[in-house]
Amino acid sequence: MNAFSLFNYWIVIILMMAGFYTVIASGNLVKKIVGLNIFQTSVFIMYISMGKVIGGTAPIVTVNSELYSNPLPHVLILTAIVVAVATTALGLSLVIRIKEAYHSIEEDDILAISQREDEAE
Amino acid sequence: MISHHLPALQVVVPLMAAPLCFLLGRYRRLGWILSTLVSWLCLWIAVRLAFQVADGGQIQYAFGGWAPPWGIEYRVDQLNVLVLLIVSGIASVMFPYSWSSVQNEVDPEQQPLFFTCMLLCLAGLLGITITGDAFNLFVLLEISSLSTYTLISLGRDRRALTASFQYLIMGTIGATFILIGVGILYMLTGTLNMADLSDRIGEIGESRALQAGFGFLIVGIGLKLAMFPLHLWLPNAYAFAPSIVSAFIAATATKVAVYVMVRYLFTIFGHEFSFSAMYIHWLLIPVGLIAVLFTSIVAVFQRDIKRMLAYSSVAQIGYMLVGIGLVSTTGLTATLLHLFNHALMKGALFLSMGAVCYRLGNTLIDNMDGIGRQMPWTMGAFVAGGLSLIGVPLTVGFISKWYLILAALEKGWWPIAVIVVLGSLIAVIYVWRVVEAAYLHQRPDQSVTVVEAPASLLVPTWILVLANYYFGIDASFTTGFTSSAATTLFGAP
Numbered sequence: 001m002n003a004f005s006l007f008n009y010w011i012v013i014i015l016m017m018a019g020f021y022t023v024i025a026s027g028n029l030v031k032k033i034v035g036l037n038i039f040q041t042s043v044f045i046m047y048i049s050m051g052k053v054i055g056g057t058a059p060i061v062t063v064n065s066e067l068y069s070n071p072l073p074h075v076l077i078l079t080a081i082v083v084a085v086a087t088t089a090l091g092l093s094l095v096i097r098i099k100e101a102y103h104s105i106e107e108d109d110i111l112a113i114s115q116r117e118d119e120a121e
Numbered sequence: 122m123i124s125h126h127l128p129a130l131q132v133v134v135p136l137m138a139a140p141l142c143f144l145l146g147r148y149r150r151l152g153w154i155l156s157t158l159v160s161w162l163c164l165w166i167a168v169r170l171a172f173q174v175a176d177g178g179q180i181q182y183a184f185g186g187w188a189p190p191w192g193i194e195y196r197v198d199q200l201n202v203l204v205l206l207i208v209s210g211i212a213s214v215m216f217p218y219s220w221s222s223v224q225n226e227v228d229p230e231q232q233p234l235f236f237t238c239m240l241l242c243l244a245g246l247l248g249i250t251i252t253g254d255a256f257n258l259f260v261l262l263e264i265s266s267l268s269t270y271t272l273i274s275l276g277r278d279r280r281a282l283t284a285s286f287q288y289l290i291m292g293t294i295g296a297t298f299i300l301i302g303v304g305i306l307y308m309l310t311g312t313l314n315m316a317d318l319s320d321r322i323g324e325i326g327e328s329r330a331l332q333a334g335f336g337f338l339i340v341g342i343g344l345k346l347a348m349f350p351l352h353l354w355l356p357n358a359y360a361f362a363p364s365i366v367s368a369f370i371a372a373t374a375t376k377v378a379v380y381v382m383v384r385y386l387f388t389i390f391g392h393e394f395s396f397s398a399m400y401i402h403w404l405l406i407p408v409g410l411i412a413v414l415f416t417s418i419v420a421v422f423q424r425d426i427k428r429m430l431a432y433s434s435v436a437q438i439g440y441m442l443v444g445i446g447l448v449s450t451t452g453l454t455a456t457l458l459h460l461f462n463h464a465l466m467k468g469a470l471f472l473s474m475g476a477v478c479y480r481l482g483n484t485l486i487d488n489m490d491g492i493g494r495q496m497p498w499t500m501g502a503f504v505a506g507g508l509s510l511i512g513v514p515l516t517v518g519f520i521s522k523w524y525l526i527l528a529a530l531e532k533g534w535w536p537i538a539v540i541v542v543l544g545s546l547i548a549v550i551y552v553w554r555v556v557e558a559a560y561l562h563q564r565p566d567q568s569v570t571v572v573e574a575p576a577s578l579l580v581p582t583w584i585l586v587l588a589n590y591y592f593g594i595d596a597s598f599t600t601g602f603t604s605s606a607a608t609t610l611f612g613a614p
Contacts, residue, residue, distance in 0.1 A: 043297055098283060102279065
C-alpha cells in the first residue's frame with residue numbers, strides 16, 4: 001500500500017480541513033455556509049470511496065462480471081446529499097433574513113449590534 | 122394487525138401529519154387541532170409499546186419486511202421506550218399549550234409552518250429514539266435538527282435569527298461528525314444495524330480506525346447534547362426561540378441526544394470498549410462537573426430568565442454525563458432517571474415562563490417585580506418547578522440527585538457528591554432571584570398591570586408540575602424502569 005493508493009482519502013482530509021477552517025475562521029455568513037458545504041462534501045467523497053472494490057464494475061447485473069462495487073455507501077450518501085442541500089438552503093435563507101434584519105452579513109457587525117441590544121435590555 | 126406495526130406508526134404518524142398540517146394552510150386552528158391529536162396518538166402508541174416491553178422484552182420491527190441487518194430495523198427495549206414516553210408525553214402536554222402562546226408570539230402567516238415544523242421535530246426525535254439503524258439515526262437527527270432551526274428562527278426578536286444560524290452551523294458540524302463516525306464503523310464492520318454493529322465491533326479488538334470513529338461520534342453527539350465546552354449554541358437558541366419551542370426542545374431534544382450517547386457507549390461500542398479501553402469516563406466526569414459548577418454560576422447572572430434556564434439545562438446535562446461516567450448501574454440509573462425527571466422540571470419551568478411572556482412580552486427579571494401577586498398560578502408553577510430543579514425531597518429532582526450521590530459514594534468518590542450538592546445550592550440562588558423579584562418586590566407604580574395567564578396555558582403547566590410531584594412521591598415506576606434498563610445495558614456485552 002503506497003501513499004498514492006489512499007489518494008481519495010488525502011483529498012477527503014484536505015477538503016475537510018479546508019471546509020472546517022472556513023467555517024471557523026470566516027466572518028462572512030455566506031462563506032461560513034460554503035465552508036460547511038465543502039466540509040460535508042469531503043464526507044460524501046469518503047463514503048463514495050469506501051464503496052469502491054478494486055477491479056469491480058458498476059453494481060448492475062450482467063453476465064460478464066462477478067465482481068462489483070458496493071452500492072450501499074452510494075445510496076447512503078445520496079440521502080446525506082439531500083440533507084446537505086436542505087441544510088444549505090435553510091442556512092442561506094437564514095442569511096437573507098439576517099441581512100434584512102441587521103443590514104449586514106458580517107459576523108463581527110452582527111455580534112456588536114447584538115451585544116448592544118443585550119446591554120440595552 | 123395494527124398493534125404489530127406500532128413501532129413504525131410511532132414515527133410515521135407525525136411524519137405524515139406534518140405535510141397535511143402544512144396543506145391545511147390558513148385553517149390554522151385545524152392544523153393545531155390535528156397536531157394536538159397526533160401528539161396524543163403518539164403518546165398512546167408509546168404507552169402501548171411500554172406495556173409490551175415492561176417485562177424486559179424487546180420488540181423488533183423490520184421496516185418494509187426487509188430482514189435486518191440489510192433492512193432498517195426498529196427496535197424497542199426498556200431504555201428507549203422510556204425516552205419515547207418522555208418525548209411523546211411532553212409533546213402531548215405542550216401541543217395543547219401551543220395555540221395561545223403561538224398566537225401571541227408568531228406571525229399568523231407563519232403559523233401553519235410552525236405546527237408543521239413542530240410535528241417534523243416530534244417525528245425526528247421519536248425516530249432517533251426508536252431506530253435500530255445507525256444511518257437511519259443520522260437522517261432522523263437531521264430531520265429534527267432542521268425543523269428545530271426553523272422553529273427557533275420564528276422567534277420575534279431578530280437575535281433569534283443569529284441564534285438559529287449559530288445552532289445550524291454547530292449542529293451541522295455535529296451531525297457531520299456523527300456521519301463520519303458511522304462511515305468509519307461501516308468501513309470496519311460492513312453493517313449499519315446497531316445490534317449487528319455491537320457484535321462485530323467486539324470481534325475487531327484493538328484498532329486505530331475504531332478509536333477514531335469513536336472519537337468522531339462522541340464529539341458529534343457531544344455537540345448535539347450541549348456537552349460542556351460545546352454548549353455555546355444552546356443559551357441563545359433557548360432564549361430567543363418562541364416560548365413553546367424553548368420548552369419543547371429543552372425538555373426533549375437534549376434528552377434524546379443523551380439517549381443516543383448512552384446507546385452508542387453501551388449498546389454499540391459496549392461498556393468494556395468505551396470505559397476500559399477508551400477511558401471515556403475520564404472525559405465525561407470532568408466535563409460534567411465543570412458544567413455543573415460553571416454554567417450554574419453563569420445562570421445566576423442572567424437577566425433573561427429563559428436564558429438562565431438554558432444555562433441551568435447545560436448544568437443538568439452535566440449531572441447526566443457524570444452519571445454515565447461513574448460506570449455503575451446506579452450511576453446509569455441516575456442518568457436515566459434525570460433524563461426523565463429533567464424533562465418534567467424544565468418543561469414545567471419553561472411553560473410557566475411562556476405564560477409570563479404571554480402577559481409581559483418578555484421574560485426579563487427586571488420586569489417581573491411583584492408579579493407573584495398578580496399571576497399567582499403562573500409563578501406558583503415556577504416556584505414548584507424550581508423546587509424540583511433544586512432537588513427538594515418529594516420532587517423528582519430529589520430522586521435523581523439522590524441516586525447520583527449514592528452512585529458517587531458507592532465508588533468512594535465523595536468529591537463528586539460534594540460538587541453535586543454544591544450545584545444544587547447554586548440552583549437555590551438562581552431560583553431564589555426570581556422568587557425574590559416576583560414576591561418580595563413591589564410592582565412599580567407606572568408599570569402595566571398584568572392579570573393571570575389564561576387556563577389554556579395554566580392547565581398544561583400544572584399538569585407538568587404535578588407530574589414532578591407525582592413521580593417524586595411515587596418513584597416506583599421510573600426507578601423500576603430505569604434500573605432494569607441500566608442492568609440490561611451492563612449485562613449485555
